[in-house]
Amino acid sequence: MELIDEQGQNVLKLIQDESKFSDLVDILFTKTDLNGDGIIDYKELKKMLELFSEHYSLPKPLGVHVRLALQAADIDKSGDITKNEFPTIVENCLRIIQHKFDEDYINNSILAK
Ligand SMILES: [Ca+2]
Numbered sequence: 001m002e003l004i005d006e007q008g009q010n011v012l013k014l015i016q017d018e019s020k021f022s023d024l025v026d027i028l029f030t031k032t033d034l035n036g037d038g039i040i041d042y043k044e045l046k047k048m049l050e051l052f053s054e055h056y057s058l059p060k061p062l063g064v065h066v067r068l069a070l071q072a073a074d075i076d077k078s079g080d081i082t083k084n085e086f087p088t089i090v091e092n093c094l095r096i097i098q099h100k101f102d103e104d105y106i107n108n109s110i111l112a113k
């Protein structure tokens with residue numbers, strides 16, 4: 001997660017930069033696939049989303065959130081995430097970070113007034 005700019009400025013740029021984005025997907029996939037079988041299952045995805053939420057001070061994901069994230073990316077409806085399905089997960093996470101920074105920005109500007 002350290003690859004992602006803490007200020008959130010580069011989040012959307014990162015999504016659009018194909019080679020950087022695919023590097024990030026590779027690194028995160030390896031980190032998330034705890035048992036190294038090439039598939040991200042529900043438990044591994046849950047762990048990843050929990051670490052992600054903790055790192056960015058977001059509310060802890062509930063089972064329903066993990067299932068929704070899994071269903072959104074699980075193109076072949078196999079119930080787990082393969083490498084070709086994983087970019088959707090990463091992109092959604094990046095968009096959540098972007099959204100959070102936008103919200104912080106709005107909150108800070110309101111508080112500043
Ligand atoms: Ca696995």
Ligand SMILES: [Ca+2]
Nearest residue numbers: 074076078080
């Ligand atoms: Ca799948």
